[in-house]
Amino acid sequence: MNKYIFIDDKLGNRLSQNLYRRLKTVRPLSGVEMEVDGRRMLNFCSNDYLGLSRHPLLEERAIEYLQKYGSGSTASRLVCGNYDCFEMVEKRIAELTESERALILNSGFQANVSLLPALADRDTLILSDRLNHNSIIQGSLLSRCRIKRFRHNDMNHLEELLRENRDSGVSRILVVTESVFSMDGDLSDIDTLVRLNEKYDSLLIVDEAHGTGVLGKKGMGLTCGKNVDMVMGTMGKACGSFGAYIACSANMREYLINFCYGLIYSTALPPSVIGSMDAALELIATMDKERHDLFRKAAFFRSSLNELGYDTGKSTTQIIPVIIGDERNALGLSKWLEDNDILTMTFRYPTVAPGESRIRLSLSALHTQEHLERVVDLFKRWREKGCNEK
Numbered sequence: 001m002n003k004y005i006f007i008d009d010k011l012g013n014r015l016s017q018n019l020y021r022r023l024k025t026v027r028p029l030s031g032v033e034m035e036v037d038g039r040r041m042l043n044f045c046s047n048d049y050l051g052l053s054r055h056p057l058l059e060e061r062a063i064e065y066l067q068k069y070g071s072g073s074t075a076s077r078l079v080c081g082n083y084d085c086f087e088m089v090e091k092r093i094a095e096l097t098e099s100e101r102a103l104i105l106n107s108g109f110q111a112n113v114s115l116l117p118a119l120a121d122r123d124t125l126i127l128s129d130r131l132n133h134n135s136i137i138q139g140s141l142l143s144r145c146r147i148k149r150f151r152h153n154d155m156n157h158l159e160e161l162l163r164e165n166r167d168s169g170v171s172r173i174l175v176v177t178e179s180v181f182s183m184d185g186d187l188s189d190i191d192t193l194v195r196l197n198e199k200y201d202s203l204l205i206v207d208e209a210h211g212t213g214v215l216g217k218k219g220m221g222l223t224c225g226k227n228v229d230m231v232m233g234t235m236g237k238a239c240g241s242f243g244a245y246i247a248c249s250a251n252m253r254e255y256l257i258n259f260c261y262g263l264i265y266s267t268a269l270p271p272s273v274i275g276s277m278d279a280a281l282e283l284i285a286t287m288d289k290e291r292h293d294l295f296r297k298a299a300f301f302r303s304s305l306n307e308l309g310y311d312t313g314k315s316t317t318q319i320i321p322v323i324i325g326d327e328r329n330a331l332g333l334s335k336w337l338e339d340n341d342i343l344t345m346t347f348r349y350p351t352v353a354p355g356e357s358r359i360r361l362s363l364s365a366l367h368t369q370e371h372l373e374r375v376v377d378l379f380k381r382w383r384e385k386g387c388n389e390k
């Protein structure tokens with residue numbers, strides 16, 4: 001028996017179904033330009049929505065913290081890694097998100113996979129939006145409790161499940177959703193979620209990975225100032241840095257420090273990252289103009305693509321899926337864009353449902369009108385070449 005045979009079998013399946021994934025080596029140049037295999041390309045797949053990843057203030061403060069505290073935090077925050085800079089940045093996050101307290105975690109993935117198991121016991125029920133990110137799915141599975149999915153953004157379905165289950169012997173109900181859905185760019189209805197949460201006494205957790213920096217008051221997400229039990233925000237996307245936070249009550253923060261294993265059993269983030277987080281938060285609060293421009297560009301992009309007959313789903317944000325359907329057609333379109341120096345990402349099963357392959361275009365405040373028009377023209381020419389969608 002060949003103990004490695006599963007590797008070839010599974011990779012072979014992926015290859016035959018056009019679902020094989022490969023790493024691409026890239027090098028950031030200036031603005032939204034990337035060097036890929038020696039070629040200069042325009043990047044339309046990064047989550048650096050505000051263009052902060054190369055901002056001098058983030059770089060400066062990362063260096064400042066690196067020089068002040070060293071290159072690593074040397075241990076978990078509960079051991080001796082809890083440098084004062086963590087608490088300073090958490091204070092800033094709590095103020096900006098209008099929460100009592102905040103707790104920094106190492107990444108959004110790590111937050112989701114350790115937060116949900118910390119909150120659940122065997123009698124807990126998790127109600128999760130059907131389109132939630134894989135990190136929420138993995139966190140739910142690790143919780144080893146019952147999980148029910150509600151239809152995407154369907155608040156009537158969620159209420160039905162809350163009503164049916166609240167008196168069914170559950171210890172508690174966790175409702176988990178995203179504010180901006182990562183593959184579709186549509187928004188959840190935070191006010192209704194809050195209302196249902198209050199009515200049925202559940203715990204509401206909202207993942208703001210794609211909302212932080214981009215939406216809401218001072219860019220702190222759709223949940224900012226709203227009665228949400230736990231908000232998970234990430235710093236690696238619009239904030240141009242890395243890491244994540246949970247904004248919550250003071251009591252919940254104490255609970256997580258005691259029960260959230262992703263915090264307890266992992267080395268704290270390096271101080272340089274805390275420095276760039278701090279600078280990003282300072283800048284983001286002042287970037288209403290950039291946010292406004294980003295949304296204007298996204299509206300232009302969507303309407304231009306729709307006029308050409310492309311399906312951009314329910315997107316209303318900086319994330320614009322162009323839903324193609326068939327894997328091979330989606331890959332063909334992505335290759336056409338790449339041949340013309342536009343870097344995009346094709347998302348296929350299992351990231352999205354089978355037959356719902358899509359090019360996910362993500363916009364940055366640094367894209368110019370000329371950049372957008374170049375891409376729209378390529379989509380137009382692809383259509384004229386008679387290539388199929390859906």
Ligand SMILES: Cc1ncc(COP(=O)(O)O)c(C=O)c1O
Binds near residue numbers: 107108135178207236
């Ligand atoms: C909705 C959502 N949640 C969580 C994550 C994970 O965040 P991070 O990249 O900080 O690990 C992502 C990243 O893709 C995401 O899209």
